[in-house]
Amino acid sequence: MKPSLPSEFLHRPIAxxxxxxxxxxxxxxxxxAIRAAIDAGYGVEIDLQRTRDNRAMVFHDYDMTRLTGQPGPIQQITETQARAQTLLHSDGEGIPSLEExxxxxxxxxxxxxxxxxxDGAMGPDIGALEADVVSxxxxxxxxxxxxxxxxxxVAEIARLAPHLxxxxxxxxxxxxxxxxxxxxCDHLRNIPDFDRVGASFISHEVIDLDRPRVAELKAQGVPILCWTVRSLEQEAEARKVADNVTFEGYLAEHPA
Known part of the structure; x- marks a missing residue:
């Protein structure tokens, strides 16, 4: 039996x-940013990339230029080097590890x-990042x-840690x-792998929430999260379909 998405993910907007x-x-x-979200009572969404030594780092891009000013893939440096790589617009912070x-x-x-x-094209060449995350x-x-x-x-996570x-x-x-x-794109667009990988929820693009497949999953009782909401007005519209929002650029409303 696949695990359910904890109810907390449906009650607090996610930064x-x-x-x-x-x-x-x-x-x-x-x-x-994580401390600020916690202080404000929001949930936190983070991204993970892996380093050359297969450690999970909290970082969005494949290339480091936009976020650090230093060009090159994060996969070509070690965890130690990533932690020492200063994030732009920070107070001297390095790239954090998942463990941190x-x-x-x-x-x-x-x-x-x-x-x-x-993998680079949503294919099966994965495994190292998933293993470090589960660990x-x-x-x-x-x-x-x-x-x-x-x-x-997602299937690999289910295999390594079926309880998560x-x-x-x-x-x-x-x-x-x-x-x-x-x-x-044509294959993934209608979410054909939901049951196969033992997914418990989806997080869907906010401007595409009217997709029939989303409505179908919602009717089955699947929790629907969405990304990325950028205004209170967009949030109100998104909540007509989505159970919760992932937001940025404004302060989302805490449900009563």
Missing amino acids: HRALHDISDQRPENSRA VLALVAGRVPLLIELKDQ ALKDYEGPVALMSFNPHS PRGLVTSSYEPKVELLPQAV
């Missing part, structure tokens, strides 16, 4: 890449963890859920946006 604001030295996925973030959150708020695709979560206590665009990644709630990140899958082959 996308944590509650980031570079004007306050809180870049995305930083410790400062788990210790920081410590179960105080729901933690939604996205594993970025490590890091072995003794973690608190509401946590894992998700990925790549169904192979996992879901699929889903979207309209436009090839020019996702930088993926048309055939891959």
Whole structure:
């Protein structure tokens, strides 16, 4: 029996890449942004990439230029080097490891963890990141859920840690946006792998929430999260379909 998404993920708005604001030295996925989200009572969403030595780091991009000013893939440096790599617009913070973030959150708020695709085209060349994530979560206590665009990644999480709630990140899958082959986008667009990978929920692109497949899953009782909401007005519209929102750029409303 697949695990359910903890109810906490449906009651607290989730800060996308944590509650980031570079004007306050809180870049995305930083410790400062995570602390701010916790202090505000929001859930936290983070992204994971792996280093050359297969350690899970809290970082969104494959290339480090946008977030650190230093070019090159994060997969080509070690964990030690990543921790020493200063994030732009921060108070001297390095890239945090997953283990650091788990210790920081410590179960105080729901933690939604996205594993970025490590295959390059949503294929089966994955495994190292998933293994390190599951290892890091072995003794973690608190509401946590894992998700990925790549169904192979979600299936691997189910194999390694069947007790951990996992879901699929889903979207309209436009090839020019996702930088993926048309055939891959056409396959993934209607979420065909939901049952196969033992997913417990989806987190769907907010501008595509009217997709019939989303309505079908919702009718089956599947929790629907969504990304990325950027205003109170968009949040109100999204909540007509989604059970909860992942937001950035404003302060989401806490449900009564």
